Each structure stands twice: as C-alpha cells, then as structure tokens.
Amino acid sequence: MSEQPMRPATPMLRQIAEHRSLLQRFMGVSKEWKGFALLLLGGLGLSNLAIAYVVIDGRLDGQWYDIRDLGNVTQHLRSWMQDEGFHPAVPYLTTALLGALGILSVVGGWLLIGSWVERRVLAKFQIRQGPNRTGPFGLFQPIADAVKLMQKEVVIPRVADKFLYYAPPVIIFIPAILGWGPVPWAGKMSFLDLNVGVLYTIAISSLGVLGVFLAGWSSNNHYSLLGAMRTVAMMVSYEIPISLALLAVVLLTGSMQLSTIVAWQANYNAWLIFLLPFAAFTFLFASTAEINRTPNDIGEAESEIVAGFYTEYSGMKAGLFMGVELGNAILVGAMMATFFLGGYTMFGLETWIPGYLILAAKIGAVYFLFVWLRGTLPRFRLDQLMGYAWKFLIPLSVVQVLLVAVEASIFARWETPALFPLAAFALLNLGLTVEMVRRWAHALGYAPEVAQQQPVMATAIGGLKAAQKMRGG
Amino acid sequence: MILAFFALSGLTVASALLVFVARNLLHALAFLVLSFLGMAGLFLTLSADFIGVAQVLIYAGSISVLMVFAVMLTPLASRNNGSTLYVIPAMLAAGGLASLIGFVAIDTEWDERKGEALGVSDFTTTVAGIGDLLLGRYLLAFEVASVLLLFALLGAIVLVQERRRAGEEA
Amino acid sequence: MNSTAEPYVLNIGPQHPSTHGVFRVRVVMDGEVIRDLDMIVGYLHRSMEKLAEERTYTQNIPFTDRADYLAAMSGNLGLALGIERLAGIDVPERASYLRVIFAELQRVASHAMANGTLVSDAGAWQTPLLYMFREREKILDLFEMTCGARLTTNYMRAGGVSFEPPAEFWPALNELVAELPGRIDEYMELLADNEIFLARTRGIGIITPEDAINGSLVGPALRGSGVPWDLRKAEPYCVYDRFDFDVPVGTRGDVYDRFMCRMMETRESVRILKQAIAQIPPGPHKNDVPLALRPPVGEVYSRVEGPRGENGFYLVSDGGPAPYRFHLRAPSLINLSLLRELARGASLPDAVVTLGSIDIVVGEIDR
C-alpha cells in the first residue's frame, strides 16, 4: 500500500498485546508450585473437616479454645482472675484493655490495607493496574504512603487558628474508634454491649461534625470553610433519616441493644434488609453522606473545592483525615451488617465459621459497594442532596416508621410461627416502598421523559434562521 | 469510680472555666463541647446510660452545631468572647450561689444516704423505665414537650426567614 | 439567595483540579452562589503570534500543535489549508483523504477527553475519563505510528501530509473503527441515562441560540444550543462533501446537550472514517513544495471545524518567506467569554460543570 519502509507498531501496543491474563500466568507456573497449591487446598479442606467433627461433637462449646467466639477467652480469663482473688478492678481493666486492643488492631489493620484495597479495586474498575510496584501486588503501598506522609513537612498557614488547627485530626478520629464499641463480633464478643447501643451509635456519629467544622474554620481558607459548611449541613440533615431508619429497626426488633438486634435476625432467620428495604437504603445512602463518600462526597468535592475541609492540612494531618474516611467506611459497613445484614450470623453458618470472620466478610462486601459507587457515580450538588434528605427521605421514613409500628404491634401479638407475618411484612414493605417512592417522586415533579430529551440531527445548516426553523418544526 | 468521678469532674469544671476565659468564641465553643462530654461521663457514673447518651447526642452533637451556625451566620467582628462590666457582680453572685450550694451539700447529713444498700438496686436498664414513665404517667407532659419542640422549630424558621422587601434586588 | 450574607472572593486557579490547565477565575461568592467572576488568562502565554512573524510558513505549523494541544491535527489542517490557499498549492487527493481521516480521529480523541473531564468535573471520580482515555490512547498510538508524535503531531503540511501511514496503520485503524460504536454505546449506557448525571447537567448553563450567536460561539457549544452550524457542511473543505454524515443539534442548550452533541458527533466521525477508509484512492501523499515558501502578497482567512469549533487562521503575506501577520481565532477563547454570563447566579458546582462543558484548552486561549 505504501512505499514507506515497514516501521514497528508503537511499544505501548506491543506491551498491550503481550499482556497475559491471570489464568495464563497461573498456567505458566512451574509444576512444584502447582503441587504446593493443591496440597495447601487439600490441607485446608481436611482441617475444616476436623473442625466440623469437633463442632458436631459439641466438645468445643464455650471452652477457652473455642475460637469461634473470642469472648470465651476473656470470659475464662475473668473468671480465673476472680477465683484468684484479684481486686475487682483488675479483671475489668484487663478485659477492657484487651477489647480496646482488638478494636484498635482492627481499625489500624484496616487503615494499613484499606487504601490498598480501595486503590486496587478502583483501578480494576478503571481498567488500570493500580499500585503494583511496592511489594507483592503493591501491598506495601499504604506503608510507603504513610512513611511519606509522616516525613512530609507540616505546613501551617500563618493565618490559621493554631489551637483549633491542631485539634481536628484528633477530634475526628475519636468517634471513628468509639463507634466500634457496641458492634457485636460474635455472641459474647462485643466491647461495650450497651442497652442503648443504637442511640450511642447515632450520638457518636454526630460528634464528628464538630471536628470537621473546626478543621474547616481554623484553616482560614475559603475552600476549607465551604467544605466544612457543606459537610456540617449535610451531616446534620442526614442524621435525621439515619435516626428514622434505625428507629424502624428498633421498633421491629424491640431492642436498642445491637447484640439483641443481631440475635433477633438470627432467631427468625430474617435479615432486616428484606423486611425494611427502604430503611436499609436510607441508612446506606445517608451514611455515604455522613462519611463523605461518592455519590455524596460534596464535602471534599475535588473538582469544586479541592479537598474540602482539609485543603490546608498537609503531611500526616491530612493522612489522618483520609484514614478517618477509611475507618468510617468500614464502621458504616459494620453498622450496615449489624442492623440489616444479620451481623455475625449467616443462617446457621456461624456455628462452623467464627462469627467475626462472617462480620468481616460482610463489612468487606459493603466496603466493596462503596468503592463500586465511587468508581461509577457522579456527585450530587449540595442543594440536591439537602432536598433529597428533607423532601424525600425524611417524609418517607416517617411513613415507614408508622407502618413498622403497626407491623411490630401485630407481630408482638402473633401466636403462630413467625415465618408468615415476616414474609407478609417483607412483601408488603417492598411493595409499599416501591409504590411510595414512585408516587412521591412524581408528586415532587420528577419527570424522566423530559430529562432524557436527546439532541436531534440537523435538518438544515445555517445560523439563527435555521435554528428557529428547527425549533419551530 | 473515684478516679472516674474526679477525672470527669475535673474535665467538666476546667473546660467550663475555659469557656469563660477563652477569648475566641469558637474556642469557647470547643471547650463547651468538652464540658458537655465530661458531663455525659458524669451522668454515666450515675448509671444514667440513656441520659448520658442523649446528652452526647443533643448537647455535644446538635446544640453545639446550632451554635456553630449561629456564630457563622454572624460576622467576623462579633466572634470575640469579651465580658461586660457586670463580670464582678456576676462573679460575686455566682460565688455566693456556689458557696450556698456547697454549704448545704456539706452540711446536710447525706451520710445515711450513701449506705451499702446502694449497690443492690443498680438500675440495669433505664430505657424501658423511662419509656414507661414517659408514655404512662407523664404522657401529657411528653406530648406538650413534643408540641413545644415543634413550635420552637417553626418559630426558629419563621424568625430567620428572609423577608424580601419590595424593590429590593436579590 | 441570602442577600444579607457578606460576599467573599474565592480564587479558583491557576492551580485547581477543574480549571483544565493554568486558567484562573476570581469569583465573588455569596455562600455557594456566584455573584460575579473575573477570568484571568495569560499564564500560558508564549507569544505565538508574534514569534510566527519571524518564521517561515512551514516552521509555523508546529505552533498550531501547541496552541490547541488536544487537537493538533485540526490546527495543522487549518494552517495548511490557509497556506495552500495563499500560495495556490494543489493537494493530491489521497492527502485530502488522509487529512480527513486524521482530523476525524483527532475529533474523536478530543471529544473523548472533553467529555471525560466533564464527567470528572461532575464528580464521577475519573472512571469515565479513563475509559475514554482508552480510546484516545489507541488514536494517539495511530498518530505515533504515522508521524512519530502523539500529541504535537506536526503532520499536515502545505501540499499534503508529511508521511504515508505505515502498513500496520490500516488494520489498526479498521479495528478501532469497528470497535468504536460499541464503546460509544457503552458510555451512553453509563452516562446518558444516569440519574445523577442528568440531575447535574440538565437545565444547567443554558445558552439560547440567540445568545450563542451573539457571543459568536462555535463548535459543540453552538450546536448544543440548537444552531445547526458546522463548517464541514456549511463550507466543505478537503473532501468532506463526499461523505454522508449528520450534524447533531441540541434542543435545550444546557450542559447535557453539549455533552450529548459531542458524543453523537463522535458517532458521526466514525461514519466519516468508515467512508473515508473505503474511498481512499492510491497516489502520492504530498506534492513537492519548496521549504522556503514565498506566497504572493495577499491575505487569507482559512477555517476548519475543529473539535472545539471554528479553528481560524488569518495569514497576511508581504511576499516574504515569513507571514507578515499570523493570527489564530481560538474557539476556546471565544467560547469561554460567555462563562461570566453563565456562571452569574449559578452555584459553584454548576459553574464548574458549565466550564467543563465549554471545553477549553488553555494553550489555545493564551497562545
């Protein structure tokens, strides 16, 4: 076709052509490694069988080596200490420290791998590779990032309010840790099984507002202040739908204790997400607003106000804000799992697998959903979000609370097996939710057919006259 | 318990004092929240778990945010936390009040009321009891309080609503 | 809205995630609402038009790469057509077809970039942008195969194009053209019906046809507001009159219409590409033109429909080897001039999306 000499295609094209998929890479692995992998899988299967045998045997229940519920360990430790005649404060303090250590290691561990997970998963959504240079699969990337952040110079704006500038990264971290208190990880495994657990959760989540606001205000920067005001307005608004959604949960289960809520779901084998779909949606959506995640991340909307309330923070202070964001995401995951997804139970699977692993898996699933949303959806505008909360979520949540109150009183007087009323409630709630959402949306003036009017093909070419002709006909 | 009481009361009193001393209104606000939190802790030591958590929710979470908005909606110039000349009479009056309460507290024979019997009827849960009382004996008061809240909400909205006068550009 | 709040001044840029380069806006804001704004340009000024008066016509072609650096081919084409008209140079037919192919590829690449950044401005964190970059990468690979450069191509010359595409080019191009419609459908599926995206872009930044014409808007910004004006149809250059394609025109003139116009234009570009590949005749890709070209005394204004609109080049020759006057009519600059009217009274997020939908390239604004 041409007289030009043959030139090779670009190096990038060649690299893409030579890229091997994961399966191809596995097939290329040497025989020894394949054998090792098979051995590993076989060993795992065998050990599972052994565990199953012991569990069926009932030999494990409640012993200190029953790792399905780490609460057993602390229980035995405590009773041993009481038998030994320590001062009553000693077992109290010891178990409290153990629990705090557990929570801190969960949150801290997640801070170490969470950003890797997010970046890696997001990269897969965005047809990229993600971090893959530091360590295997780039696993050490968060550590490298943390070291980098800590080495960075902390720049403090000269006009910043020094005292209030230093406090927020710490203030905002406290609720992110405290919120883990009432979460039940297994039957006996919750740090602070308050009987006002639900209220506690809401109260703790409302504490973060102040840190955000102080961060934005003390930086003395318009972007920070805008971000802070947006975040505060949104957090205050979205606390109401969250409270109403949780109120529905409390009404149906009849308890504010998180472990009781989980036990209720396990008892009736009914996750609340099936019974209260609208509450679950409200909780999830409002939580994304509370913790500043897409599609509601307007508090730190990058394309508008740079980094929102922590624009002026640098080094590890900014790192703390980002860490809190990660920590809050899994905290919401844990809450979502506990309230709506059956917590540490999984239709009887919790007798075989440790409950905390099930909860962790559910948290991971919710976190994956968050990352998915972040990889997919654009961002709302502030007024749209506020309108959504006040005009849409709150009225419908109130209606739902009334409905659930009626259902709960029916359920409390029900004699026959609980399956029938629960199934009826599930169907009724689903149907009513769909109908309510549709009608209310139309009542608010939502009209999809107008919104999706597409451009047309020109029938004439020219200036204003052609435009008018096209508009006229 | 002793430790908890003294730590929390120290926190509460110190931050309440700092609210008075702080020169910047927002600093004062931050200390006020700290004081509220200490107070919530004190409530918990009185085994009032519901009230303690409600204190965190309402005071530390909501009223402080309201105050933040009030501070933000007024301009920079009015963000100082100065005192008027009334400070000295106020201090005298408050000192008198505090010493009166302290005198009564110390002078009264409370000793009989701290006896060993206290441990027995530790409330395990206050929520159910409070709920029963609110919707039982104090139902009328409860309803009136809800109406009061509603009217306060409406009143606040009406008060700060923008009245656009005729001829004024937006 | 809140008329009693104190307005304040917010400085957006020159370093800001959504100013698309080093462009600065000084905004007077009242809460979240923009009361007024000043656009401050010139951070990327390179004195292109004056420098051009010291260089020969051929040496000036690289300037057009660096003006609109996202649509170098269109800029090259506009200047090359201008020089040819000024000096009366003929172009072989194959070269015209190659020019159309590369200009349309450039349009696809540039629209991918524009729409990707627009959606990114609307808050979809880079995902659509990166997907659209996938196509752009392939197109840039084709450019690299052909002329060795990906961004600053310097490909069109007076009298033809600089290189004949290599043998691998044609299969790669065919493959790309075959897969592009599916990709565009994918983006439409992801974005065109997305409720959040609709909520963010419908009814935002509306430009009426009258305003658009009075503001002398060009390109998708003009067509998005309902004026069916496309230079490829109105005064066809190269061989555009031989192809069958449509011009999408918006109905409401908002951000969404501009976005959709770009998307649909990409489809039309693919149609043109298919026809051009089928019709391209054999022959030389270039006529011999002296390097030190000395056109006769005269002036010429040549314009092509670039991705951002009318790319105009005004050349005045005094008979010497260098142009006496060299002027770019940069579509970005003129489209941008309406931003002030659009953003007044809008909220900050709306203004950001509007700016994204106008699709500016700062290299072209500042020159």
Add this chain to the structure above:
Amino acid sequence: MPPIPAIEDLSITLAHYLGLAGTVFAIGTVIALSKRNAVAVLMGVELMLNAVNLTVLAFSRFSAAFEEGGSAPLEGHVFVVFVLTVAAAEAAVALAMAVLVYRRRETVDLDRFNLMRG
C-alpha cells in the same frame, strides 16, 4: 463487658455531686451574666441547665437505695429528658433570635440592645 463495679465500695457521696453541680452552675451563671455576646450567654445558660441535670440525676441515683424495685427513682431521668427537650428548643429559638438581631442591628453585642431604654 463486665458489670461496672457496684457503687457500694466507693466513697463518692451525693455531696460530691452536689458540690460539682454547684460549681458548674456558678460558672454558668458568671458566663450568662457577664458575657457580651449573645451566643456566649446562651453557652452559660446551657452550662447551668447541665448542672441542674446533674443534680437531678444524682438525687435520683442516690434515692434509689430506699425504694427497692419500683420505677420511682427513674422520675429524675424523665425530668432530665424534659429539660433536654426544652434546652434544645430554647437553643434553637435563642440562636434564631441572635441571627435575626444581627440582621436587624448588625451586632450581637448585648450591650447595644438598648431599644427598650427610654
């Protein structure tokens, strides 16, 4: 969580709580009386309300010893619930008024509110 150690082996008495409440109330009084800024005055009032709540709860808790069983001691809690409600309402209205007064008079300085002065 193990049960919180019972109060019996501790020596915090009602007097401690009352003294603390008195101190906080006094500080609140000083703030409420002497501050120039309307919001600061409100802070003082909130502190005073808190101190009263503490007193009520302390009485409620320490009188629990004498009425075994029964819900009588929880009446203090109910009272505090009402105080919280009223405080929230009061804060909302007071802050709205502060904002309104600022809009009208360009200041929230209480010394300048002398419209009623003859």
